[in-house]
Amino acid sequence: MLDLALFAFLIAFVAIGFRRPFVWVLAYLYVDILAPGKMGWTLMPSIQPSLLTFIAAFAGWLLTDPKHGSRFTLRQGIMLALLLYCMWTTGNADFPEFAATKWEWVWKALFFAIFLPLTITTRTRLESALLVMVLTVGAIIISAGIKVVLGGGGYENDLFFVNDNSGLYESSTLATVAVCIIPIVLWFNKYGTVFLPDWRVKLFSAGLIFACLLMPVGTEARTGLVCIAVLLVLALRDVKRRLTFIVAGATLGLVALPFLPASFYERMSTLSSADGDESASTRVAVWEWTIDYVADNPTGGGFDAFRGNKFTYKMPVREKQGNTEAVEYQEVTDEARAYHSAVFEMLGEQGYPGLALWLWLHALGLWQMERLRRRWRKRMKLGEAEGREWISPLATALQYSQIVYLVGSLFQGIAYQPFVLMIVGLQCALWSYCKRIDSHEARERRAMRAAANPIPAGDAVTAG
Amino acid sequence: MIDYFALALTHALILLALVRNVGRADLDHEDELDDGPKAERKRADKPGGARGDA
Numbered sequence: 081m082l083d084l085a086l087f088a089f090l091i092a093f094v095a096i097g098f099r100r101p102f103v104w105v106l107a108y109l110y111v112d113i114l115a116p117g118k119m120g121w122t123l124m125p126s127i128q129p130s131l132l133t134f135i136a137a138f139a140g141w142l143l144t145d146p147k148h149g150s151r152f153t154l155r156q157g158i159m160l161a162l163l164l165y166c167m168w169t170t171g172n173a174d175f176p177e178f179a180a181t182k183w184e185w186v187w188k189a190l191f192f193a194i195f196l197p198l199t200i201t202t203r204t205r206l207e208s209a210l211l212v213m214v215l216t217v218g219a220i221i222i223s224a225g226i227k228v229v230l231g232g233g234g235y236e237n238d239l240f241f242v243n244d245n246s247g248l249y250e251s252s253t254l255a256t257v258a259v260c261i262i263p264i265v266l267w268f269n270k271y272g273t274v275f276l277p278d279w280r281v282k283l284f285s286a287g288l289i290f291a292c293l294l295m296p297v298g299t300e301a302r303t304g305l306v307c308i309a310v311l312l313v314l315a316l317r318d319v320k321r322r323l324t325f326i327v328a329g330a331t332l333g334l335v336a337l338p339f340l341p342a343s344f345y346e347r348m349s350t351l352s353s354a355d356g357d358e359s360a361s362t363r364v365a366v367w368e369w370t371i372d373y374v375a376d377n378p379t380g381g382g383f384d385a386f387r388g389n390k391f392t393y394k395m396p397v398r399e400k401q402g403n404t405e406a407v408e409y410q411e412v413t414d415e416a417r418a419y420h421s422a423v424f425e426m427l428g429e430q431g432y433p434g435l436a437l438w439l440w441l442h443a444l445g446l447w448q449m450e451r452l453r454r455r456w457r458k459r460m461k462l463g464e465a466e467g468r469e470w471i472s473p474l475a476t477a478l479q480y481s482q483i484v485y486l487v488g489s490l491f492q493g494i495a496y497q498p499f500v501l502m503i504v505g506l507q508c509a510l511w512s513y514c515k516r517i518d519s520h521e522a523r524e525r526r527a528m529r530a531a532a533n534p535i536p537a538g539d540a541v542t543a544g
Numbered sequence: 545m546i547d548y549f550a551l552a553l554t555h556a557l558i559l560l561a562l563v564r565n566v567g568r569a570d571l572d573h574e575d576e577l578d579d580g581p582k583a584e585r586k587r588a589d590k591p592g593g594a595r596g597d598a
Contacts, residue, residue: 202572211561241551520577
């Protein structure tokens, strides 16, 4: 039944695209985030929705899109360089088979992030892409959120449609992405034009944000809690009454505490002490191994190079005997431990050049969004942004999403997370859209100047 | 049941958004921005280009 319903939905999606081929780009966003191919059993896997929509999106743009306003930005160039570099390291990888498996999805995610801004040439397209992304990831979050409220959840429990730890269906990744989308949902509450912000939109948004906040609780992903804290600190930049915000936030947090499950407290309490937790101990050991590894291999070891690691470390094991607690240090040997950090993932797999490109990509994004935010806010105050009041808040929302991701990525190997690369693509699109406004206005100014100082007709005759 | 509810709600909203968007003229280009092909823009940019043509 679900199989058939998803199939019918996808067919409807593709059919609508025949009227406006841009819809196929949205179809790819939907398929890549939700992975309906993994949810069906018979029809969906056989038609390979990801490949189908990928081809449709690209061909539709290439053949039918007017492409007016499509521009290639510097950040797309950085992604292209990263893509080519990854291709090279895959060819020289330490573990060619594993590297090829990861390359299969990484190249698609990077390629689509480079391609996406070329298709987003209008405000409506930008909004539609964001809306489809938020609603699609919202499906996973709402379902998981309701299960958490009804008492389900817990670390490594089945909360999702697909429980194979892939893509967004990995609990820590979803917790991070859930917090990432909160600023975007808030933007829709004020500036949405597809669904005008009325009480229904506000009600849905409130429910969705609540579900997003529940993700770190439901999945017991400690990174998610750190992400929420980061978002609250960022929000202080924009709220008018900061003290009220802090007091209200603290009160809400305190009120929520009794409702949290005991297992959540236990897991979150390990945040402050890394020594008693194997997850934290291995992370530090892997990071040290990575630094040593790139000292010998500065260009990285290709995807999944972590499989070559092996290390022994001492981990404290606490044992309770009556009222006393004995701490015994045991030697633990680990091998092929994942990076658990996007920074070290890039460093180990792509070496210094790859890490530099990745950091440049994100640093430039933060700077560009900050510039747009300040510039358009100033223009709004001067009354020069009529009809474009949405730009500064959107730049802010996209920047906050990226910051939340970057903080989350310090503790997870999500350097090429496709959802985040889509956000990066939309940032490029917003940047180039604003550049177009600038050049349009410059043209208008030139035309006005020319109209104000016309060349005298007599001069024109003598000149001729 | 919960899965079906979440999927039905979000998919209905996506479909509604698509139907609304398809009818919008500003989906593919914005009149306010000069969206003409590059050659046209260059011609308009030339000082006196448009007047010269006229």
